[in-house]
Amino acid sequence: MRAVVYTESGDASVLHLVDREPAEPGPGEVRVRIVRAGVNPTDWKFRAGGMGRLAFPEIVPGQDGSGVVDAVGPGVTELAVDDRVWTMLAQHTRPGGTAQEQVVLPVAHLTRLPDGASFDLGASLGVPAVTAHRALTTSEDGPDRLAPGALAGRTVLVAGGAGAVGNAAVQLARWAGATVIATVSSEEKAALATAAGAHHVVDRRSDGLLEAVRGLAPDGVDIVVEVAPAQNLRHDVALVRPRGTIAIYANNGGDEVTLGVRETFATNARFQWILLYTVGEEALRAAAEDVTAAVADGAYGVGEEHGLPLHHYPLERAADAHAAVEAGAVGKVLLDVAEL
Structure with a gap:
């Protein structure tokens, strides 16, 4: 072979x-x-x-x-x-x-x-879909599994909505009933995030990023799926709702993050770091089952038409x-x- x-x-x-x-x-x-x-x-x-x-x-x-x-x-x-x-x-x-x-x-x-x-x-599927599943299922207020309706009433902010993990997070969150906001860096990527199923797309380069997301989620977002914490984490802290989760799965744009302690207190936010190699077999199996269910439902696809x-x-x-x-x-x- x-x-x-x-x-x-x-x-x-x-x-x-x-x-x-x-x-x-x-x-x-x-x-x-x-x-x-x-x-x-x-x-x-x-x-x-x-x-x-x-x-x-x-x-x-x-x-x-x-x-x-x-x-x-x-x-x-x-x-x-x-x-x-x-x-x-x-x-x-x-x-x-x-x-x-x-x-x-x-x-x-x-x-x-x-x-x-x-x-x-x-x-x-694999790395992108399982990573996205983990990001969407580790919040204090749940859910710990994804299915239609599991994220109903929740708002998910996906940073880098045109990336492979971002695309998976948009599709899975939409399937589970969330309102999905994606940030992107170009009109081309905005079109891809929209094709994936994002309800709202915001240009991350805009000076009005915070105001735009706050306008869409006045009470804050429930989950942030974050690809570039060095660049975005201060914004995430300002946008996440009390007891929300900021799930960080990559270090695009830099390896170091600096945050003031006081600015994080009011949120009671959870910082969830994600590396698939150590999440454990139970989490991997749950993700595989839920991702496969989304595929079987026709809610998860690939190609330009799916972003x-x-x-x-x-x-x-x-x-x-x-x-x-x-x-x-x-x-x-x-x-x-x-x-x-």
């Missing part, structure tokens, strides 16, 4: 296409024939050495993907050969991710892909795909691993 690997940290040129024998699934494991693999910022950050030294001598990148089960290990009853699935944290604690034709994973990190859902959509343009690269151009994500491609970058 073909696989993309790297054996040292560096830029995208360290990625190489090689031939490998497919592994056999062990107890509690499943082997998946990958059709599409998603590329996320964490993939290039791991490859570049930004997350510490390499955990294995040779690594196949890729947390997200979709495909078809082609073998199951002893004791596996949850999935069967020919089931269509999407992956979650495929490379976490393992050397082999989704940028290969066949990957062996624990059954707990695989979820059935609903009938009618494309492999493009399946490979676009998430797709950019396809063949497996042999994985380096170009990584470079595109690193350069800030708007939308979702996918590797076309196989066709069915």
